[in-house]
Amino acid sequence: MIKIDYTNVMAKIIGEKDGIIPQEFDEYNHIVHEIHEKILKEKDTHFYFTKLPYQDTQEIKTLAKEIRENFDYFVVIGIGGSALGNQMIQEAINGFNYNNFEFPKLYILDNVDPEKFGNILDLIDIRKTIFNVITKSGSTVETMANFAIIYTTLKELLPETYKNHLIFTTDPEKGFLRKFGQLEGIKTLDIPPAVGGRFSVLTSVGLLSAAVCGIDIDALLEGAKKADKICSKTSIVIENPAYLIGLIHYIAAEKKGKSISVMMPYFERLSSFVDWYRQLWAESLGKQGYGQTPVKAIGTIDQHSQIQLFREGPKDKIVTFIQVEKSLRDFKIPSDLPPEISYLSGYTLKEILDMELLGTRAALTKSKVPNLTITIDELNPYNLGMLIYIYELATGFTGYLYKINPFDQPAVEEGKNFAYGLMGRKGYEEKLREFKELNRQEFILEL
Numbered sequence: 027m028i029k030i031d032y033t034n035v036m037a038k039i040i041g042e043k044d045g046i047i048p049q050e051f052d053e054y055n056h057i058v059h060e061i062h063e064k065i066l067k068e069k070d071t072h073f074y075f076t077k078l079p080y081q082d083t084q085e086i087k088t089l090a091k092e093i094r095e096n097f098d099y100f101v102v103i104g105i106g107g108s109a110l111g112n113q114m115i116q117e118a119i120n121g122f123n124y125n126n127f128e129f130p131k132l133y134i135l136d137n138v139d140p141e142k143f144g145n146i147l148d149l150i151d152i153r154k155t156i157f158n159v160i161t162k163s164g165s166t167v168e169t170m171a172n173f174a175i176i177y178t179t180l181k182e183l184l185p186e187t188y189k190n191h192l193i194f195t196t197d198p199e200k201g202f203l204r205k206f207g208q209l210e211g212i213k214t215l216d217i218p219p220a221v222g223g224r225f226s227v228l229t230s231v232g233l234l235s236a237a238v239c240g241i242d243i244d245a246l247l248e249g250a251k252k253a254d255k256i257c258s259k260t261s262i263v264i265e266n267p268a269y270l271i272g273l274i275h276y277i278a279a280e281k282k283g284k285s286i287s288v289m290m291p292y293f294e295r296l297s298s299f300v301d302w303y304r305q306l307w308a309e310s311l312g313k314q315g316y317g318q319t320p321v322k323a324i325g326t327i328d329q330h331s332q333i334q335l336f337r338e339g340p341k342d343k344i345v346t347f348i349q350v351e352k353s354l355r356d357f358k359i360p361s362d363l364p365p366e367i368s369y370l371s372g373y374t375l376k377e378i379l380d381m382e383l384l385g386t387r388a389a390l391t392k393s394k395v396p397n398l399t400i401t402i403d404e405l406n407p408y409n410l411g412m413l414i415y416i417y418e419l420a421t422g423f424t425g426y427l428y429k430i431n432p433f434d435q436p437a438v439e440e441g442k443n444f445a446y447g448l449m450g451r452k453g454y455e456e457k458l459r460e461f462k463e464l465n466r467q468e469f470i471l472e473l
C-alpha cells in the first residue's frame with residue numbers, strides 16, 4: 027500500500043500564493059493527456075524502463091545463486107546510476123547491519139577517493155571476492171580507474187582464475203567495457219540500450235547485487251508492475267501517482283517559485299533512496315534553465331538542522347515527507363521517568379518518530395510551505411519497486427511538461443572533458459588550453 031496525501035500543497039490549506047487551486051490542475055488536463063499518449067507510444071524507446079517489470083529474471087537469479095555459493099564479498103564498481111540504485115535497494119531492504127552479519131557482503135566502489143578505495147580493500151579478501159563492474163557507457167573515468175587497479179591486482183594474484191572474479195554489466199554493443207569483456211571472455215550482462223544509467227536500477231544493474239544479497243527481486247518487479255498497471259491506465263492526474271507527483275512539482279516550480287524539492291523520509295532505511303532520487307530529479311530535469319534542486323533531509327535528524335531554514339528562510343521549497351507505517355523493531359520508553367521527561371512515558375520510539383513527523387508537517391503547513399506525504403505500510407521489496415517506478419515515471423513525465431529531454435545529460439560532459447585534458451588524454455588538447463584560460467585563481471586567501 028502506498029498513499030499520497032497532497033492536502034498541504036493545495037491553496038485551500040496554504041493559500042493561493044504558495045498552494046495549488048484545483049483549476050490549476052485542470053488547466054493541464056489536455057497537455058497531461060498528450061504526454062500520457064506520448065509515453066505509451068515511447069515504451070520501446072525513451073520509456074523502455076516502464077517495461078522492465080515484465081523481464082525474465084532467471085539468468086540473474088541463477089547467477090546470484092552461484093555467487094552466493096562461491097564468494098564472500100560482492101563489490102560493485104560503478105558510479106551515479108551504476109551505483110546509487112544498488113546502495114538504495116540494499117539499504118532499504120537489508121538495512122544498515124547486513125554487512126556485519128551476512129554473506130556475501132556488499133561494498134560499492136564509486137568514488138576515486140583513495141582512502142575509501144583502500145578502506146574497502148582492507149575489508150575484503152580478494153580471493154573470495156567477485157567484482158561487478160557496472161557502466162552503461164562502458165568508459166566512465168572513475169569506474170575505469172578503480173577497475174584498472176582491481177583488474178591488475180586480480181591478474182597478479184590469481185593468474186589462472188581471475189576472470190571468474192569479474193562480471194561486467196554494460197551496453198550490449200557500445201563502449202570499451204563490452205569490447206574488453208568480449209576480448210577477455212569475461213561474463214557480461216546487458217543493460218538494455220534504451221535505458222539510461224539513472225533509470226537502470228531495475229535492470230541487471232541493480233537486480234544482481236540485490237539478488238546476491240538475498241533480496242526478492244521478483245517481488246521488487248511485481249511492485250513495479252503494479253505501478254505500471256496503475257500509471258498506464260489513466261492520464262487523470264489525481265488517479266495517477268506519477269503524474270500527480272510530477273504535476274505538483276512542476277506547478278510548484280513554475281508558478282509558485284518553489285525551485286527546491288526537499289525529500290524527507292522519517293525512516294532511515296530510505297536515506298539512500300533520497301540519494302538515488304537526487305540524481306534522477308537533478309540530472310533529468312536540470313536543463314535549459316529549468317529544473318528543481320533536490321535537497322536531502324532525514325526525519326527527525328534534520329528537524330535539528332534544516333527545518334529552521336525550511337520554515338523561515340526563502341519560500342522556495344516544496345517538501346515530500348515519506349512515512350513507513352511498520353517498523354521491524356521498536357522499543358518502549360519506560361514509565362517511571364522523572365517528571366521533566368515523563369511526557370515520553372509509555373510511547374515507543376516509532377510512535378515518537380511518527381508524532382514528530384506530524385508535528386513538523388503541521389509546522390511547515392503553518393508557515394505555508396507546500397508539503398506532501400507518501401505513506402507506505404511496510405518497506406518491503408514490493409513497495410520499494412512501486413516507489414522506484416513511480417519516481418522514474420514522474421521524472422520522465424515532468425521532463426515532458428518542461429518540454430526538455432529528461433533522458434540526456436549534456437552538461438555533465440564539460441567537466442569530464444577538462445579533466446581528460448589534464449590527464450593528457452589524446453584528442454583533448456584543446457580542452458586543456460581552454461581549461462588553462464578558465465582556471466585563473468586570481469583572488470585567493472591563504473592562511
Ligand SMILES: O=P(O)(O)OC[C@H]1O[C@](O)(CO)[C@@H](O)[C@@H]1O
Nearest residue numbers: 106107108161162163166223438
Ligand atoms: O553508467 P556510466 O556510463 O558509467 O555512467 C555513470 C554516471 O555518469 C553519468 O553519465 C554522469 O556523468 C550519469 O548519467 C551516469 O549514471
